[in-house]
Each structure stands twice: as structure tokens, then as C-alpha cells.
Amino acid sequence: MQLPVLNDAPASKGGCSASSCGTTDNQMDSLPDSIREKVQNHPCYSEDAHHYFARMHVAVAPACNIQCHYCNRKYDCSNESRPGVVSEVLTPDQAVKKTMAVAANIPQMTVLGIAGPGDPLANPERTFETFRRLSEEAPDIKLCVSTNGLALPDSVEELSKHNIDHVTITINCVDPEIGAKIYPWIFWNNKRIKGVKGAKILIEQQQKGLEMLIAKGILVKVNSVMIPGVNDQHLAEVSKVVKSKGAFLHNVMPLIAEAEHGTFYGVMGQRGPTPDELQDLQDACSGDMNMMRHCRQCRADAVGLLGEDRGDEFTLDKIEDMEIDYQAAMEKRKVIHQAIQAEMDSKRLEKAEKAQQHKQEPKLTTRPVLMAVATSGQGVINMHFGHAKEFLIYEASPDGVRFISHRKADQYCGGDTT
Template sequence: MSAPAISVESLTGTTSSELASAAVKSGGCASSSCGSSRKPDDMDPAIWDKIKDHPCFSEEAHHYFARMHVAVAPACNVQCNYCNRKYDCANESRPGVVSEKLTPDQALRTVVAVANEVPQLSVLGIAGPGDACYDWEKTKATFQRVANEIPDIRLCISTNGLALPDHVAELADMNVDHVTITINMVDPEIGAKIYPWIFYDHRRYGGIEAARILHERQMSGLEMLSKRGILTKINSVMIPGVNDEHLIEVNKWVKERGAFLHNVMPLISDPAHGTHYGLTGQRGPHPIEIKALQDRLEGGAKLMRHCRQCRADAVGLLGEDRGQEFGLGRVPGEITYDGSKREAYRELVAHERLDHVKAKSDAIDVVKAAGSGKSLLVAVTTKGGGRVNEHFGHAKEFQVYAASPDGISFVGHRKVEQYCLGGWGKDAILDGIVAALEGIDVVLCAKIGNCPKDQLAAAGIRASDAYAHDYIETAISAIYAAASGAPASAATA
């Protein structure tokens, strides 16, 4: 299959006029369909319209669209044993961490600056660094300002759920149609091991009583959102030995109450972060343990597997963070929104997405027709656009796909340190990458040197750059067909 003449990959380096010209050359699309691709057969059209450009609610959209979090809500009403909010820690990549706290007016300026320069931007979220519903006045003021300036941007919040029931009506009135709730338990006895205290109704509660109140408020908020047609994603932190087995029950509860997605995330536990779990030696799960639990949850609430556990001031595609490019010192005091770059991007990406959908369908057909009982785990380096387009040495994560007689599916990602810095690779980092790729059969990348290729081979992992810039699924189908001894003509890019 031939790739489009104009690649989405090159869009972020072009000017607004160049983007508009590219959209015209590619054929463009009607404004009502820009950014869309084929709706899944089993999905309600109204729901597809809400998620098709939301990178957190659609696995397909995360290849093309970016999110932005603004850190306007520092106050929090729940203490979690895995959380310690540090504000001046630019190198941290985990929830609750920001480099600058913003006022609603500062947030508006920053959002406009990002929207002018990042054409993929489709979603504005407030995820703290505290709780968006507890620090409600700042959250509300920010959304009102941004919606007035950029009316087509999606608005969403992340919350622990304790104050959520108090604001569901206002969220609906502001057209906030995506809400993420962190729910780690439905049994207060387990909750007491995760939450030292909560602050509710002007009082501090601890122990099982605190966990019971939090649980009841979370379930109430979820049910209220579902009744209003607001899509909910449930985040659950997998804590080995604490709630790992219990998350099966959590999945059942949230599905029964209308959750759209369930996202199981690994505990981030490092003593350097100063969290209770980090300081007491509670370990986080291994990637294989996360995948095993996710596999057990299949058939329950629909799973999200492409989460990156973003900072509360993250900017860009999932898996990248451009937030440091848009600090307050780099944003003009007076700035006007120019939507031409975003509009041109949406027109061009619609063409690319339709092509990708066709390529993915063809690739799945190749895998199913291979007649093999084999399964492969394939790790891919990518910069976006759904293509194999990142150098092995530049990768900070690998996207992991499974190929089997059932087809091709995205199953998660593995974060790593960047191996190649200043043209040189570091052996210690490469050792860490090989360890992070445990269980992987094949690595696909745009380019790889002989040294890392040989070290991967010694660990039983095949690496290939023969499919550079192909669609990910197309490349995987060719690898799978070759391993099965089947023809792969339909998988040729």
C-alpha cells in the first residue's frame, strides 16, 4: 500500500500557510469530518464523535492528537501513599508533578500559545497537581476562559472523586464530556492501606472510615456522570500485594456503573520521590505483571492500554512532553489565537487516518490468513502517525503490540532511557533497555546500529529497521507472515 504523498509526521515543523497548502494538495475534507476516521461497527455514533480525536479515550487517536494539562488546581483533599507533589521538578514524568502552577489567566495565555504552535492539540485537561474538583473555582474559571477563546477544544478533568458529586451538574453545563476518576479500591479495608486520610465536609478522616467515604463518593459520582452521558475513564494504580488481585473486583464495579474505559497503571515507587510507598520499599509491578492483569480483565470494562501516566503540566502527543517549551517566561504577555494551523492539520490528518485504517485492516487479514498458531510480542519505536518512524537510539519508550491468530492489538508501552545522546550510546542504558524488553520477540525501528542490534539478539530479541516509515500494523503483519512461512504480499507498504 502506498503512503500519502504528504506525511503527517512533517506537520509540526511547518508554518500555518504551508499546512493550509498541504491540506489543499491532499484533497482536504469537509469541515464536519476533519480528523475523523471510520467508526468502529459496534460503537454508537455519538460516542465515536466524542472520542475520535481524544488521545486518552481512543487508542487510534493517540497516534495523531495531543493533549495539554494546565496546572491550575494545586489543592487536594486526599492523601495517597503513592503521591508526593513536587512543583519544581522538570525531569519527573509522573502524575502530580509540575514545574509551574498557573492562575486561570496564565493558563489561558499558555493554552493559546500551545494551540498556535502544536497543531495536534485537541484536548485540554486539568489533572491537578492537586484535585480538579476540590480546587473547583480555579478549574471552572480556566475552562470558561479557554472555551470562550477556543470553542472547539475538548475539555476534561481528572479527579480522585471525593468532591466530584458536587460538580457534575456544572461539568455538564460546561460541556465537559470526558472525566477521569482514580479508583483504586471498592473495599474500604484495602483502601485504608492506600489512603492515610481524606478531608471531607470540613473534617479530616482516616483509616477505614476515610476509605468508606471516598468509595461511596466515587461510586456516586460515576453513576451521576453516566446518567448524564459524560464519558468516564477509571484510573487504577496497580500496587503489588495491596490491590493487584482486588482490581478485578474494581473492574466489575465500574463496568456496572457505566465506566467507558478502565486504565490499570503501574505504581511508580522510587525512594527519591519521597512517597510513603517509595520510602517503605513497596515495589511497583513489572510490565509482564501489568499485562497479565490486563489480560485477566478482558471481558469486563473496556481497557485502556496506551496511558503514559502524564505530568499535571504535560503538553504534546502521549509519550512526549513539550511542556518546558511553553513555560510562562516563554509565553507572550499578549497573544491572539490563530486556529489556521490546527484546522489545516485536521484536514490533512483525516486523509492519513483513513489510509491507516485500510492498511490496518489489510494487515490484520494477513495475520489471520497466515494459518499460524504463533503469537508474537512486537515493540515499536514511533514518533506518531501510527508509523515505525523513530531511531532506536532516540526512543524513550517502546509501544508494544501482540500479533496472534486473532489479529493485531496494542497491549501497552515500555518506558526506557534514551540510549543515544550526542551521537554515542551508553552501555549501561542499553542494558536497561534490554531488561525493559523482557518477553518481547521483535523490535521494529526506523534505524538501529549494529551494537544494540547484536545485544538484543544475544537476549533473544530480533531487531529490524527494514520497515522504516511503514504503518506499524503493516510492518507487524509482514514480520508475522514471514515467521509463519506465509506470503505477505498484502502487507507490503
């Protein structure tokens, strides 16, 4: 029997409904045209698209207006792969030049995001000058922003002016008592506000900003960090709340808390979740909410496909020597994007046909099996295990095959890739 690839197959633990395991092929078919067009080539909003399309972040936002116990921003760090770290902070002019260089050399790059190393909306002049320039000079690139939400309500109008139709808000709780264990302080109206009072203001601003974005027709993804013993039992409630307010996608991520990163949680020995704990929580949060399971918790200056970082190819000194004809680059990008989209559409139809055939076959009762595969993109198994730095984990069952997660690995083979 040939099993169809069904990202929306039922989970073996707690159930994962047809609309809960990411923006899957079946979901894409049922989405309104306006939304499908927005997400079909966005690697963070579509599990399918992340095999084909690349993204990049520009680090123009060094300041932050809150402190998280899991965060320690670093501005000249090249050896850590996590949010909040960058190799170099850019000016808006440098960010625009770098973006156009990357787009010309990595034509499958479709999305430019500002995600730090601080909070973009705590650096409004730098953030919006970058967006303004890019919307004029590189109109074929989607623009995104990721924020903690504290300054979001005051920024929604400006975001909409720059045709930003994807916003990510990090919401770790909707209970101020829990929030006080995650956020020691916020900076609000020129004052540092601590504890429950500060957490309450942050939560109110996040929810208000979410509602305002939805009213503007902007797609919202919510990120939540799973912190065992702090908010792990609470995140299912967070998922219900943000869905009720119109969030499109929920991304529950594991806490990164290594002592060498210098975060409060890392130094104090707060553990992160195990892969099984994370999967159980994602399944519990799913219900009828779209769940993102392919997040790589990228650096604030990441470049390339999810799971790879080509930032070293585009440092400031290297892009200074690049001659960029962006008009020609846009024409090339258009052709490549159309070819990729045609391939994705063809595979989507093929999967739908196989799924329909599968429904007609006798139901088996074999247990689910986990499989690890290595890929360099395009949705195919095309990488030597020894060269893999991560593996994609799939679950095969009588209901089909669904994507579960990714697992990082140390590359142990230094030979040729052929």
C-alpha cells in the same frame, strides 16, 4: 503471510476479547456516532488517536482533599515524570494564555485537561474559571478533568455547564478495608477522616459521581493504580463494578514508588508490578471492558504527544513573548485535524480489509512473538532506536498484531536524527 494489525486479537494469557484492548479500530466502527465523535481525536481515550493528536495539562489545582500513599505533590519540579508534579502552578489567566499558545504552535493538540497537581474539584474556583474562559476563547479544544472523585457529586452540574464530556476518576478499590491501606486520610466536611471510615466515604462519593456523570451523558474513564499485595487481586472486581455503572474505559496503571520521590510507598519499599504482572492483570480485567494500555502517567503540566513532553517550550516567560492570533490558529488547526482524520479513516479501512483477508487464510499455530518498535508519531516506525526514549510493545500471533504496552528507555545516541 501478512499479519493484520488487530488491537483486539485474543491474548495469549487469559484471553482478551474483541472489546477489551482499548478503543480499537473495530470498536470505533461499532460505537454510536455520538461517542465515536467524542473519542476519535482524544489521545487518552483512543489508542489509535494517540499516535496523531496531542494533549496538554494545566496546573491550576494545587490543593488536594485526600492523601494517597503513592502521591507526593511537588510544585516546582522539572526532573520527575509522574502525576502530581509540575514546574509551576498557574492562575486561570496564565493557564488560558498558555493553552492558546500551545494550541497555536502544536496544532494537532486537541485536548486540554486539568489533573492537578492536587485535585481539580478540590480547587473549584480556579478549575471552573479556567474551563469557563477556555470554552469561550478556545471553543475548538476538548476539555477534560481528572479527579479522585471525593468532590465529584457536587461538581457534576458545573462540569456539564462547560461542555466537559470526558472525565477521569481514579478508583483504586471498592472495598474500604483495602482503601484504608491506600488512603491514610480524606478531608471531608472540614474534618480529616482516617482509615476505613474515610475510605468508605471516598468510595461512596466515587460511585455516586460516576453514576451522575453517566446520567448526564459524560464519558467516564476510570484509572486504577496496581499496587502488588494491596489491591492487585481486587482490581478485577473494580473493573466489573465500574463497567456495570457505565464507565467507558478502564486504565490499570503500575504503581510508581521510587524512594527519591518521597512517597510513603516509596520510602517504605513497596514495589511496583513487573510488566508481566501488569499485563496479566489488564487481561484479567478486560472481559468485555475497554482497556487502556497506552497511558504514560503524565505530569500535571504535560504538553505534546503522549510519551513526549514539550513543556519547556511553553514556560510563562516564553509565552509572554508570543503573539497569538487564535482565530487564524483555529483555521489552521481545523485543516490539520481534517487531514489527520482522513489519514486515520483511510488506515482504518485498510486494516479492516486486511483483517477480512486474514480470516480467509489457513490458521497457523505458531507461538506469539513480542516486538518493540520506536516511533515519533503518525502510527509508523520512524525513529532511530538510539534516539528512542520509549518503545511500543506489540504482540504478533496467528490472530494478528495487538498493542501490549510501552516501555521507557534511556536515550543512548546523541547524534543527529537523520
